[in-house]
Amino acid sequence: MFLGLDSSTQSLSALVIDPASGEIVREVSVNFGADLPAYKSPSGFIPGGKNGEVHADPRMWMEAIDLVFEKLADGFDLGSIEAVACSGQQHGSLYFDDTLEARLGSLKAAESLEGQLSGALTRATAPIWMDTSTGEECAEITAAVGGNAEVCRRSGSIAIERFTGPQIRRFFKLDPAAYEKTAVIHLVSSFVGSVLAGKSIAIDHGDGAGMNLLNLQSLDWDDALLEATAPGLRAKLPAAAPGTTIAGFVAEYFVEKYGLNRDCQVVLSTGDNPSSLVGMGATTPGTIVISLGTSDTFFAAMEKPVTDPQGFGHVFGNPAGGFMSLICFRNGSLSREALRDELGLDWSAFDRDGLAKTPAGNEGKLMLPFFGPEITPRRDFDAPVRNFPADAPAAEQVRALLEGQFLNMRLHSQWIGEKAELIRLTGGASQNDGIAQLVADIFQAPVERFAIANGAGLGAALRAAHACGHDLDTLQEAFCKPAAGSRLEPAEDTADTYASALAGYQALLSA
Numbered sequence: 210m211f212l213g214l215d216s217s218t219q220s221l222s223a224l225v226i227d228p229a230s231g232e233i234v235r236e237v238s239v240n241f242g243a244d245l246p247a248y249k250s251p252s253g254f255i256p257g258g259k260n261g262e263v264h265a266d267p268r269m270w271m272e273a274i275d276l277v278f279e280k281l282a283d284g285f286d287l288g289s290i291e292a293v294a295c296s297g298q299q300h301g302s303l304y305f306d307d308t309l310e311a312r313l314g315s316l317k318a319a320e321s322l323e324g325q326l327s328g329a330l331t332r333a334t335a336p337i338w339m340d341t342s343t344g345e346e347c348a349e350i351t352a353a354v355g356g357n358a359e360v361c362r363r364s365g366s367i368a369i370e371r372f373t374g375p376q377i378r379r380f381f382k383l384d385p386a387a388y389e390k391t392a393v394i395h396l397v398s399s400f401v402g403s404v405l406a407g408k409s410i411a412i413d414h415g416d417g418a419g420m421n422l423l424n425l426q427s428l429d430w431d432d433a434l435l436e437a438t439a440p441g442l443r444a445k446l447p448a449a450a451p452g453t454t455i456a457g458f459v460a461e462y463f464v465e466k467y468g469l470n471r472d473c474q475v476v477l478s479t480g481d482n483p484s485s486l487v488g489m490g491a492t493t494p495g496t497i498v499i500s501l502g503t504s505d506t507f508f509a510a511m512e513k514p515v516t517d518p519q520g521f522g523h524v525f526g527n528p529a530g531g532f533m534s535l536i537c538f539r540n541g542s543l544s545r546e547a548l549r550d551e552l553g554l555d556w557s558a559f560d561r562d563g564l565a566k567t568p569a570g571n572e573g574k575l576m577l578p579f580f581g582p583e584i585t586p587r588r589d590f591d592a593p594v595r596n597f598p599a600d601a602p603a604a605e606q607v608r609a610l611l612e613g614q615f616l617n618m619r620l621h622s623q624w625i626g627e628k629a630e631l632i633r634l635t636g637g638a639s640q641n642d643g644i645a646q647l648v649a650d651i652f653q654a655p656v657e658r659f660a661i662a663n664g665a666g667l668g669a670a671l672r673a674a675h676a677c678g679h680d681l682d683t684l685q686e687a688f689c690k691p692a693a694g695s696r697l698e699p700a701e702d703t704a705d706t707y708a709s710a711l712a713g714y715q716a717l718l719s720a
């Protein structure tokens with residue numbers, strides 16, 4: 210059996226798979242807000258941060274590791290787990306002094322992880338992916354390296370507020386003495402993996418590419434980016450390595466305390482999006498994943514590291530080899546809910562019957578579907594922009610919003626240069642047949658819906674099995690199945706309509 214952990218914004222979850230039966234045999238989760246109320250972080254981060262700062266308490270993550278293993282081991286024998294791999298929210302970082310290695314290497318089962326590790330922290334709190342406080346640092350790094358295009362060419366993304374490099378630079382500027390004392394910087398994913406391994410493990414190319422520090426050609430830390438970020442940084446970073454690397458055996462702490470086998474291996478960790486690429490069975494180009502959550506995200510495997518000339522999209526390492534694109538759209542369900550509430554509708558207006566009231570292409574009525582600031586395209590919208598009257602019938606508004614969202618997604622994913630052959634749809638809004646059909650029509654590709662709620666956790670368990678010799682295709686065939694009857698085919702007669710709507714949308718956006 211193989212164990213996958215996912216340390217996300219709100220919870221630490223664990224999932225055990227049995228490749229022989231093709232089944233998930235155990236799933237447990239620790240909710241940071243509900244299970245660890247002492248950290249006063251109901252949504253997994255410290256509320257009330259100023260100037261865009263969003264930090265979490267790393268001691269909460271340490272305590273959660275003990276808690277999740279207590280839950281896992283309760284009435285379940287962890288002795289047959291062959292390997293474990295972790296996934297984590299991307300970009301977040303933890304800072305430790307030079308006592309970390311000795312502490313990791315001598316963890317005592319009688320004591321807690323938090324009690325033994327928190328003394329090594331040189332920064333009390335960890336900036337996470339929701340943090341937007343580093344605008345100034347992004348500008349400084351960009352100027353030092355020679356502009357957006359150069360940062361993007363090297364690292365796969367322009368300098369981005371939540372990415373780890375700009376966050377490290379901000380720490381160096383705010384507290385140079387604490388930065389100086391810092392001997393090791395970990396990502397959330399590599400930290401959890403290091404605790405399991407009882408030593409600092411390398412950072413994989415999937416999560417490493419979310420730092421604005423990894424050079425996508427050399428797959429090593431980039432000297433120009435390191436220098437532009439903070440002094441002496443290379444010595445503070447773990448090595449960068451492929452995600453298939455086996456880091457070593459699990460720490461004795463987990464053997465004694467929770468009954469893991471001494472031979473259980475720890476595979477390098479990766480970020481939650483790269484991990485979901487594995488868990489959604491989308492590690493080969495042609496299959497794209499669209500997640501319709503609070504925000505919408507688009508990601509897909511790519512062979513060569515092509516970057517977004519406009520600088521909105523990102524390129525990360527694909528845990529199965531090669532690369533992946535990731536594009537985030539801030540106004541996802543946020544916009545769908547805003548229009549629904551503004552017009553006093555319910556989700557049925559966004560479903561098949563509701564959409565049947567208007568034709569594909571909406572007779573040319575288009576909307577830039579943004580109720581607030583957007584990151585793809587990066588612009589400070591405060592309301593949607595329409596090329597038709599704002600008091601038009603509700604059905605026309607809904608179609609304009611949804612078509613606008615997916616035309617925007619199609620337009621801003623063209624830089625990848627791959628035609629979507631299959632779309633795997635996940636997230637809350639994916640259950641809506643009307644929305645799912647519209648995605649199929651606008652991208653002219655079949656859509657499959659996934660029942661798996663925890664694609665990142667499943668991806669971690671699959672990666673653990675893969676690193677130990679199981680064939681990834683076979684694993685994905687067994688575990689990454691679409692929900693029965695969930696497949697939708699594109700209506701081919703809408704292809705021309707949406708090709709011209711795309712041109713219309715692009716013109717409206719430029720205007």
Ligand code: ADP
Nearest residue numbers: 501502503504542546556559636637638640641
């Ligand atoms: P996240 O993980 O980002 O919190 P989820 O993937 O759980 O989000 O998706 C939750 C969202 O799904 C809700 O905010 C809601 O807007 C949307 N949603 C749920 N059901 C429907 C539906 N039938 N049609 C459209 N959107 C829906």
Ligand code: XUL
Nearest residue numbers: 218297298299338481482
């Ligand atoms: C990706 C990003 C988020 C986090 C969520 O760039 O910031 O998707 O990984 O956990």
